Amino acid sequence: MRRRDRRRAATGPGPSSAARGRRGQNHRGRPADLAALARRRRCRGLLEGVRAIGVSAQQHGLIGLDAGGVLVRPALLWNDPRSAGSAAALLDALGGPEPWVEAIGAVPGPTYTIAKLRWLAEFEPVSAQRIAEVLLPHDWLVSQLLGGARRRTTDRGDASGTGYWSPITGEYRQDLIKLAFGHELKVPDVLGPAEPAGHTPEGLLISAGTGENMAASLGLGLVPGDAVVSLGGNGTIFAVHDRAVVDPSGLVSSFADATGRHLPMVATLNAAQVLRSTAGMLGTDLEGLSELALQSSPGAYGMVFLPYLDGERTPKLPQAAGTLTGLRAESMGPQHVARAAVEGMLCNLAEALDVLRGNGVTVNRVFLLGTAGRLPAVQQIAPLVFGLPVVVPPRGDHAARGAARQAAWALAGTPEPPQWELPDVTLLAPDQEHDLAVGNAVRQQYAAMREQHHPETAASS
Numbered sequence: 001m002r003r004r005d006r007r008r009a010a011t012g013p014g015p016s017s018a019a020r021g022r023r024g025q026n027h028r029g030r031p032a033d034l035a036a037l038a039r040r041r042r043c044r045g046l047l048e049g050v051r052a053i054g055v056s057a058q059q060h061g062l063i064g065l066d067a068g069g070v071l072v073r074p075a076l077l078w079n080d081p082r083s084a085g086s087a088a089a090l091l092d093a094l095g096g097p098e099p100w101v102e103a104i105g106a107v108p109g110p111t112y113t114i115a116k117l118r119w120l121a122e123f124e125p126v127s128a129q130r131i132a133e134v135l136l137p138h139d140w141l142v143s144q145l146l147g148g149a150r151r152r153t154t155d156r157g158d159a160s161g162t163g164y165w166s167p168i169t170g171e172y173r174q175d176l177i178k179l180a181f182g183h184e185l186k187v188p189d190v191l192g193p194a195e196p197a198g199h200t201p202e203g204l205l206i207s208a209g210t211g212e213n214m215a216a217s218l219g220l221g222l223v224p225g226d227a228v229v230s231l232g233g234n235g236t237i238f239a240v241h242d243r244a245v246v247d248p249s250g251l252v253s254s255f256a257d258a259t260g261r262h263l264p265m266v267a268t269l270n271a272a273q274v275l276r277s278t279a280g281m282l283g284t285d286l287e288g289l290s291e292l293a294l295q296s297s298p299g300a301y302g303m304v305f306l307p308y309l310d311g312e313r314t315p316k317l318p319q320a321a322g323t324l325t326g327l328r329a330e331s332m333g334p335q336h337v338a339r340a341a342v343e344g345m346l347c348n349l350a351e352a353l354d355v356l357r358g359n360g361v362t363v364n365r366v367f368l369l370g371t372a373g374r375l376p377a378v379q380q381i382a383p384l385v386f387g388l389p390v391v392v393p394p395r396g397d398h399a400a401r402g403a404a405r406q407a408a409w410a411l412a413g414t415p416e417p418p419q420w421e422l423p424d425v426t427l428l429a430p431d432q433e434h435d436l437a438v439g440n441a442v443r444q445q446y447a448a449m450r451e452q453h454h455p456e457t458a459a460s461s
Helices: 034-044 081-094 097-104 113-123 125-130 137-145 174-181 212-220 272-281 286-293 334-358 376-386 398-412 434-453 455-460
Strands: 006-010 052-057 063-065 133-135 153-155 189-191 225-231 235-239 253-256 262-268 304-306 323-325 363-369 390-392 426-428
Touching: 052 137, 052 212, 052 398, 063 137, 081 097, 081 113, 081 174, 113 125, 113 174, 133 137, 137 153, 212 225, 212 235, 212 253, 212 262, 212 398, 225 334, 225 376, 235 334, 262 334, 272 286, 272 334, 286 334, 286 376, 304 334, 304 434, 323 434, 334 363, 334 376, 334 434, 363 376, 376 390, 376 426, 376 434, 434 455
Parallel strands: 153 189, 225 363, 363 390
Antiparallel strands: 006 052, 063 133, 225 235, 235 262, 253 262, 304 323, 390 426
16 A cells, blocks of 8 residues: 555545645655645645645655755655665664564564665765654655744654654664664654644644555544455555554564554565466456356365465465465366465465454454455455455545545544544445355365465464
């Protein structure tokens, strides 16, 4: 879900007050001058009646400023691959994954801001020496909307993805910044969920802002017991929880959310790409794959697809490849291959959900996001495999909706965010007896094959 920077404005407590947004970065990775853009829009009347603005932005980025607040180099974005080696070096520098989990509730990967700091220190030492202050994309956007305010702010949700702010203690870890970067840095103040960052020169309230997943959670109206399964090329699974999760295995990343709670997250390397690849192999597209899968039956006539096409993160199988097994004369039709691909993808995601449950996170229902989540086969099979009610929200920019809801919350000054109804929701619920039994059988078949081909995963099942 980390794809675009978004901005939304709110005039009051209702979702109809959301104004249109724009991307917050130009094609070279430099944040655009959104303060000037906001003024131009105001002059055109596009912000007429708007009283508050919220910002949601891609997480984990890095914007380095010198002591005078001047940008030192173009921003580093979350998906910059150059920091992969730096992330591995940071693990060794602190003594392995366990100390990191104890410090920040996660094992920092290449996307984390702290890994980018390490990369800068190693490969751009001249720039690194000039940098005195570090911001996330949403922090910088908020600052610009406030007219270049000298007081920099962030929120706990976005801060929890830096690798140097701990959702466990609620404090920055300057020792980790120094470990990565060689010297301490000025960091933004962490605002409370409904605490305004300030006002624009024109008098519009600016809320704290947050990261994209946290804003999506707020926009969807998630509460404890709700989990999100997002079907991008990779799988992103997170749930609302009342406390930070410290997972010794390092599979769970313990993020904070935008409401004062927490958002523990698990990721898989394989999700919708499994369906696209299988569709290509069968000479069809996603819709055609879905139609084929619905011509088969639960269990795909004994065929099992272990969907580790790019290795896998959850479970830890970095060198694995995909496996299609259980081939028999009666099962070697394209409809059964399609069904096995859908079931395999969903079983892998269900096991990732189990990792959250195993760490004390309650999951009562699942919100299914992504284009693949709208395929009829996925919607029919997901409640069986997950064994839970599945909510398919309407199409839309949920992170932007969350930013607008946060703006309305800051404007209202209430203890809890305003209640915004999510329209046109599809609810898919399994039958408590038959469907749950069928889904359990599919998962058992999948688990048996996984343990047979990857016995190292059996102990963690």
